[in-house]
Amino acid sequence: MVHYKSKAEIELMRESSLLVSKTLAEVAKIIRPGISTFELDQFADTFIKDNGAVPSFKGYQDFPYACCMSVNDAVVHGFPTKDALKEGDIVSVDVGVFKNGFHGDSAYTFAVGEVSAEVKQLLRVTKESLYKGIEKAVHGNRVGDIAYAIQHYTQKEHGYGVVRELVGHGLGRKLHEEPQVPNYGKRGTGEKLKEGMVIAIEPMINMGTKNIYHDKDGWTIRTEDGKPAAHYEHNVAIQRGKADILSSFAEIEAAERANANLSSDY
Template identity: 70%
Template sequence: MIHYKTTAEVELMRESALLVSKTLAAVAAILKPGISTLEVDAFAEKFMVERGATPSFKNYKGYPFTCCISVNDAVVHGFPTDQPLKDGDIVSVDVGVYKNGFHGDSAYTFAIGNISPEVQQLLRVTKESLRLGIEKAVAGNRVGDVSFAVQDYAERKHKYGVVRELVGHGLGRRLHEDPQVPNYGKRGSGPKLNDGLVIAIEPMINMGVKEVFYDDDGWTVKTKDGKPAAHYEHTICVRRGKADVLSSFEEIEAAEKANPALFDAY
């Protein structure tokens, strides 16, 4: 069942989504070689709790951490560990918060130190595919229009692997609501997008093949060929004419540029 949000509910969701963005910006300020992803996870949890929110992911279906932190060939749902980050790593940080009865959800991929031109391109293309998907998230279109936009740019134009097993989703009082929002599909297919629908659009793009597997922890999804993957996500509300993006990358990008330990791939 698809739940449409009232204007007041959308504003509550915007507050949750923007807190996710602020959390990711705070994370961007501390990322550097030598820090562990467990330290990042603890920092993010403290940041959001101090601002009156609850981590959406912690204990969700048994997931034991606040953030999903996925390094290099880990696509999504990575377990934070005590392994220190090193120069050349790329790190997807996926965060959800629950506040005022609603969830917010967003993700961003950071580059630690120096990364190759090929990995820079992967990050740029994945981020741009998200923007192109959001362009199609307007009332009157269908989910397949969003899906096709992401796939067409990442897979057809740039020959990257678009993950099939994991998809974007509706969002609201529950972390995952209908409809599912794949990153691949046909234009004009799938559920119709109507005003007031809130969805998380989240391209998961592999440098190599699209196939993935689950690591031994049962959560971390990795690329089958061991090549890197990138992941970006926004919470958006479908509107007439233009989607309303409830989360924001603005503060994250500013923190990324200000941190000399991060490579600005854009």
């Protein structure tokens, strides 16, 4: 069952979503070679609580951390560890917060120091595919229109693997609501999009094969061929004419640029 939100509820969700964005921007300021994903998780956990919210993921189906930290060939749901990040790594940081009775849920894939040109392209294309999906997230379209836009751009145009087993989702008072929002599919199929729906769109795109497996920790999802994967996620309210993006990458991207400039000064 889809839970439709009033305009007032969507504004509360915007607050939750933007707190996730701010948390990711704080992570962007300190991510660098030598720091561990465990340290980043502790930092994010504290920041969320200091801003009057609760980390959505912590305790969700017994997940023990505030963030999913997925490094290199880990697609999603990675456990933070005390291993130091290295130059050339990439890290998908997926965060949720619960505030004012509603969840926000967003993800961003960070480059650690300098990464290869082909990894840069994977990150760029995956992020661009998110916005191509969002363009289709309007009243009157269907979930399949979003899915097709993402798949066509990443798979057909760039030859990447689109993960099938993991999907975006509705969002609201619960972290995962209906409808499911796959990153592959046919135009004109699936749930009809209507004003008042709020969904999390999150392309999970692999450089190589689409195939994945569960790591022995029971949570981390990895690419079958060991090649890197990228993951970006926005919260979107469906409306007429143009999607309303509740989360934001602006602060994250500004922090990334500042971090890169700082590194180049040394």
